[in-house]
Amino acid sequence: MRGRIAMLFVALLAAAPLVMAQSRVTAEIPFAVTVHDREFSAGEWNILRLPAPFFTVRAISSDLRESFVLVMNSSEERQLQNGQWPAKLIFNRYGDKYFLSEIHFGEQFYGYALPCKQEKALRVAGVKPARTWIFARLKK
Numbered sequence: 001m002r003g004r005i006a007m008l009f010v011a012l013l014a015a016a017p018l019v020m021a022q023s024r025v026t027a028e029i030p031f032a033v034t035v036h037d038r039e040f041s042a043g044e045w046n047i048l049r050l051p052a053p054f055f056t057v058r059a060i061s062s063d064l065r066e067s068f069v070l071v072m073n074s075s076e077e078r079q080l081q082n083g084q085w086p087a088k089l090i091f092n093r094y095g096d097k098y099f100l101s102e103i104h105f106g107e108q109f110y111g112y113a114l115p116c117k118q119e120k121a122l123r124v125a126g127v128k129p130a131r132t133w134i135f136a137r138l139k140k
Contacts, residue, residue, distance in 0.1 A: 023049040023105035025087045026062075027136035033091060033098045035059075037117050040066050047089075047136070049105055057103060087136040092129035094122050101131075106138045 025047050032039050044062035049055075055072035087106035091098040099119045123129075 023138075025089075025103070025105060025136035025138055027089050027134055029089070029134065031098050033100050034116060034118060035068055035100045036070065038068070040068070047103060049103075087138045088133050089136055090131060090133045092119060093132045094119070094127050094129055098132065099129075104136075106136075 026044060027047065028044050029042055031042050033042075034040075041061070045059050046062065047057060047059045049057055050069075052071075056069065057072065058067065058069045060067040086104070088104045089100065090102040090104070092101045093099075097118075099116055119129075
């Protein structure tokens, strides 16, 4: 029994830096948005970058009715020289349809590409997106 408790304690200590490395943002999204071919409603969303071997994000609506988890396709990480990037969400807009494109968590620049079949079809058809972004609030 003591061995199991000791192993659990060691596992918790090893996981502590990962939990501390989490980033959270809250954003008020004023329009419905498509993420991985599924549409989510407008409203306040809490977005958490999960400590995982891949770039993973979990988003939950403030009313707890909708959520999604995404493993991101690519990322770029760089520290700014003077100041920091603001936390923000970037969307590609085609007419009145919005697609989540990137999530920036503030302290460092994290640009996550979110591929979507519907958006790829629009691009193949020659439709050019308009970039729309909104600021998000960092949460500690």
